Amino acid sequence: MVKKQHSIRPVAPSELRFLAEERLQHHQLTTPDQSTSQDAMMRMVHELEVYQVELEMLNEDLMQSRDELVISRSKMAESLERYTELYDFAPVGYLTLAPDGRILEANLMASSILGVVRTQLRDNNVQNFFIPQSLSLFKTMLDAVFIRKERGSCEVMLMVPDPQHPQDHHDPSAHTVRLDAAVNDNGQQCRVILSDITEQKQTETKLHRLTRALQATNYCNQALIHTTNEMELLQKICSIMVEVGGYRMAWVGYAGQGESKNVRIVAQAGFDEGYIKSASVADSSLGQGPTGTAICSGEPCIIRDIHKEPKFKPMLSQALERGYASVQSIPLKTDNTVFGAITIYSALSNAFDTEETKLLTALADNLAYGITTLRNRENREQAEIALLKSERNFRSITEQMADQVIVTDSIGTLTYVSPVVEKLFGYLPCEVIGHPFTDYMAEEKIPEALPVFISSLQQKTEKQIFEVKLKRKNSSLFDAEIHLQYYQDQDISGMIGLIRDISDRKKQERIRQKYEQAILKSKERYEAAIDAAQLGTWDWNVQTGEVILNKRWFEIVGYTREELAPVSIQTWRDLSHSDDFKASAAIAEQHFNGEIEHYKCECRMKHKNGHWVWVLDRGKLLARTPDGKPLRMLGTHSDITDRKLAIDQLKILSAAVEQSPAVVVITDAQGTIAYVNPMFTELTGYSAEEVKGKNPQILQSGLTP
Incomplete structure (x- = not known):
């Protein structure tokens, strides 16, 4: 009998009977025909045969079901093994937790993430592996899963094994994991997926820092464009670094001068509380800090972990109190000269990586350029203001001056004349501008003046002064003194001149010459009279002691001028008789005090040959100092030696007559x-x-x- 494969599914009795009859009918078709028996017998046989077929079919189905069950069990075992492998070696951690957070099951990755072998994880509360700051997040997630029957998730940080730096729990370099949880059907357990997102968080943090640094750079660039005051710009930059860049503190210092070289704080923002007050560039403990190092070396100074930097030790406690973890100082340069630095403090360790440093260095370079630009702009504005003021002053002065001011180009054409031209020449300024300067000279003087002008231009002479006759609009001539000076302004050159009407001066000079001639003649007569009278003259500066003596004065005492040089009041004292000099000084004092109108004294002076010469010393005070002290005194010496001898003889004769x-x-x-x-x-x-x-x-x- 051909066996027909049947499904392993259960067969209904009616269906089974139908199938048995179908199989029996097929069997009868293949069996030789026999004599028909009694009907009852036949029905019974038929029934028996049907039952037999049914049993055979049931047996076949049972055998097939057994085989399929064996295969299914084998496949289930294989699936279970694969599931176990997938569970244990999954790239994420799996935990089964009780409502109180106890660990019921854990795979190998969960064991690796938590840093404990799997056998020790069971019945250990998972909260023991989290930092205290993360416990509230975890409890909130458990409440959502077990109480509200919702899916829950949270991000927690694991305990750092190194106990020396507990503050590093805030550091994204520590392990950070994400928990995704869902309750089981029984409601007494929850499945948790542990994902180590440390690298992701580090990348996110780095990207966040770079984004904020880039955003701060953009804001700073905007400030560079729109700010016109240097100090305001520096304060804006520091504020942007703190408020936009997210840094703990930022400040800008300029390098001072002198031996101490103290850094001058010019701008600051963020959490400081006096930290930067005593910063210095000098080679002291503070001078070894980041700001001093950056200014002295001209290169950025980066301290990514202040705990590990020996140079930071003097400032470590103050920095920790203010929440600083890393610092970077970048020099500010102009023309390769460091004039200051911008120093930035971060609350995160290992900040200021290569990309961030590039951004901040570019910011510092832009800031230095902006400062230089502002200074140049300020200098330029001041120069322009000074120029405008100078021009106004120049025009104001030239317009009020009695002298004529002119400006010519390089070929002598007038480009500017002051308004006094109308009074001096009779022309309006517009009538002379654009005309050659020589048009207003006396024709006979042009050959003399033109070479002076040309040589001044060619040799760029600073100053030339000459006199010339100039011609007015009415053709009259007048004497003028011209001061010329070469000038050059970029590509423009020419001469600036001052014309002074010296007609009155010339007239006075002529008068003075006459007087001088008269005085000269008078002086000659005076000198002749002095010479004839054989008088020595003296001119005494009472305050300095300087004395001017004529030739006769020296002759009276037998010396030449050269023998007594240099002469002073001391020379007079040395030659005078001590008794007579005292009397002379007393008389002079009376004259200085106004007690007597003239000074007059007879005194003895030592002759070169050793004998005493009698002189009659006369003089008068001619000038006093502003405070009334005697200043200049003139006088004469006359030799009365012969007269004194005659008097002595007369006295002798008189005594003889009397007796x-x-x-x-x-x-x-x-x-x-x-x-x-x-x-x-x-x-x-x-x-x-x-x-x-x-x-x-x-x-x-x-x-x-």
């Missing part, structure tokens, strides 16, 4: 008695007073006293 035993009577030219000696009085009885001025004939009159 003579003879009567001596002296009369004047008219014959009247001028002198009688004592013997006359004794013999005649007349006193000297009685006979003086009387005729000697009184002695013959017979009259007696």
Whole structure:
């Protein structure tokens, strides 16, 4: 009998009977025909055969079901093995948690992520592996899963094994995992997927830093464009770095001058509290900091972890108090000269990687360029203001000056004349501008003046002064003094001139020449008189002691000018008799005080040959200082030695006459008695007073006293 394959599914009795009859009918068609038996027998046989077929079919189905069950069990075992492998070696961690967070099951990746072997994870609470700051997030997720029967997720940070830096829990370099959880059907467990997203978070953090740094750079560039004040720009940059860039603190310092080289803080923003107050570039402990290093070296100074930097040790405690973890200082340069630095502090360790440093360095370069541009702009504006002021002053001065101001180009054409041209020449400014300067010179003077002008242009002479006759609009001539000076402004060159009407001066010069000639003649007569009178002259500066003496003065004492040079009041003192000099000084003091009108003194001076010479010293104070002190005194010396000798002789003769035993009577030219000696009085009885001025004939009159 041919076996027909049947499905393993259950067969209904009616269907089974139908199938059995179908198989029996097929069997009868293949069996030889026999004599028909009784109907009952036949029905019974038929029924038996049907039952037999049914049993065979059931047996076949059972055998087939057994085989299929074996195969299914084998496949299920294989699937279970594959599932176990997939569970254990999955790239993410799987945990089964109880409502209180106890670990019921964990795969190998979960064990690796948590850093504990799988056998030790069971019944260990997963919260023991999270930092305290993440526990609230985890509990919120459990509530959502077990209480509200919702899917939950959260991101937590795992405990860092190194106990020396517990603050690094805030550092994205620590392991960060994502938990995705769903409750089981029984509601007493939840399946959790652990995904290590540390690299992702680091990348996100890096991208976030770069994005904020780039955004801060863009804001700073906008500030560079729109800010016109240097200090305002620096403050904006620091504020942008903190508010937009997300940095803890930023400040700009300019390098100071002098031995201390202290950094001058010009702008600051963020959390500081006096941290940067004492920064210095000098070689001290503070000078070894990032700002000082950047300024001294001219290169960026980066400290990505202040805990590990020895140079940062003096400032470490202050930095930690203010939440600093890393710092970068970038020099500000102009023409390869460092004039300051911008220093940026971050609350994150390992900040300021290559890409971020490139952005911040570009920002510092742009800032330095912006500062230089602002300074140049300010200098240019100041120069323009000064130029405008100078032009206004120039025009104001030239318009108020009595002298004529002119400007010519390189060929002598007038390009500017001051308004005084109308008064001086009779022309309006517009009538002379554009005309050659030589048009207003006397024709006979042009050949003399033109070479001066040309040589000044060719040799770029700073100053030329010459006199020339100029011609007015009415053709009259006047004397003028011209001051010319070469000028060049970029590609334009020419001459700037000042024309001064010296007609009055020339007239005065002519008058002065006459007076000078008269004075010269008077001086010659004076000198001749002095020479004839054999007088020595002296000119004494009372305050300085300087003395000017003529030749006769030296001759009186027997010296030449050269022998006594240099001469001063001390020379006078050295040659004078000490007693006489004291008397002379006393008389001079009386004259200085106004007690006597003239100074006059007879004194002795030592002659070169050793004898004393008598001089009559006369003088008068001519000038005083503003505060009334004597300044200049003029005087003369006359040699009275002969007179003094004659007086001495006369005294001797007078003494002889006075003591003579003879009567001596002296009369004047008219014959009247001028002198009688004592013997006359004794013999005649007349006193000297009685006979003086009387005729000697009184002695013959017979009259007696």
